[in-house]
Structures are given as structure tokens and as C-alpha cells.
Amino acid sequence: MRNENQNILFEMGCPECFSSAPFLLEVRGSPRGVLEDTTIARTVEMWDDGFDDQQLTGHTSWDEDSPCACVCGYKGTARDFRLVSALELLARCADQDEEQS
Secondary structure (H helix, E strand, O other): OOOOOOOOOOOOOOOOOOOOOEEEEEEEEEEEEOOOOOEEEEEEEOOEOOOOOOOOOEEEEEOOEEEEEEEOOEEEHHHHHEOOOHHHHHHHHHHHHHHHH
């Protein structure tokens, strides 16, 4: 299994189903039509090349503690979706294959 993410979601993957995207990720940014120093949090569908949310403008951010969920239903924080190492991912895939056999 190879993680395809090379941009925003670099080294991220679902620890449950091994998907590389999309993830429902909470980001912070400025709402459209409001002063730039106002920040709101929104959950967006994040892909490796970004997200499409017409309600947020300018710079958006998220961190390792931001809530994150996969479309498979797994929920955690962005930290939980970080791939610790390729070897760990391979071990998880092998375990999953054994369970399905």
C-alpha cells in the first residue's frame, strides 16, 4: 500500500481503513465578509490539494489536535492520522490481511 499524499495531507492516512483522503478536518479561518482578525472553526472535506469552502477566505490553519475523521467512520485528531512510518503501515496492512483470511 502506498500513500499518495504529497501536499497538504503529506504522510497522513486513516489508521483504520488506510485511505489517504478525503478526511473531514476542522480548520480555522476568516469567514467571508467579516474582518480578517475574526476566526471561526469549520469542518471541511480535505483532500491532498486542499478543500472547497466558499465561506472561508484568506489563510486557514489546523494543527495536530484538530478533530479529524475518515469517511469510513474512524474519528480522532490529525495526529492520529499521521503515518508514523512505512513499516508500521505495512504491518497494519499485513494484520488486516490475516484477519480477512
